[in-house]
Amino acid sequence: MRILIINGPNLDILGKREPEIYGTMSLWDIENRLKEKFSNVKIEFYQSNSEGPIIDALHRALDGVTDGVVLNPGAFTHYSYAIRDAVAALKVPVIELHLSNVHAREEFRRESVIAPACKGVIAGFGVRGYELAVEYILNQS
Ligand code: DQA
DSSP states (O other): OEEEEEEOTTGGGTTTSOHHHHOSOOHHHHHHHHHHHTTTSEEEEEEOSSHHHHHHHHHGGGSSOOOEEEEEOGGGGGTOHHHHHHHHTOSSOEEEEESSOGGGSOGGGGOOSSGGGSSEEEESSTTHHHHHHHHHHHHOO
C-alpha cells in the first residue's frame, strides 16, 4: 500500500497561518501523526506553493504502485483547471481534502473546479480529515 498526500500553497505554514481556522498543528505534525497511525502503509508527503510541481507530483501516481492520493490543493481548488486535468488523468482515487469547511466561508471557496475529477471530498474535519481520507483509500473496493 502506497498513498501520496499532496498539499498546495500556504499549507507549509500550517500552525502559524490563521490558527483559528486551520488549527495549531504544523504540516510536519500532521505527517508524523499519520505515519504513526498508519505505520504499515507507505505514506509519502509532498507540499508545494506552485502549480507545476503539484501537477508533477500527481503524475507520480501513474507509477502503478500508488493506491490513492489525498490532495489539499489550497486556493488552487477554486481555479486550477491544470490540476483538475492532472487529477482526471489518474486511474487511482483522488480525495480532495480541506481542513476547513469551505462551504461555511467566503463565496469563492464554495466552488471547486477540481472536485468533479475526484472520487470524493472531505472538508471541515481539520486534521482528522487526512485520516478519514487515508482510511477510505485503505478500505476501497
Ligand atoms: C483549504 C481551503 C482553501 O479555500 C484555502 O485556500 C486553503 C486551505 C483548507 O484546507 O481548508 O489554502 O484548502
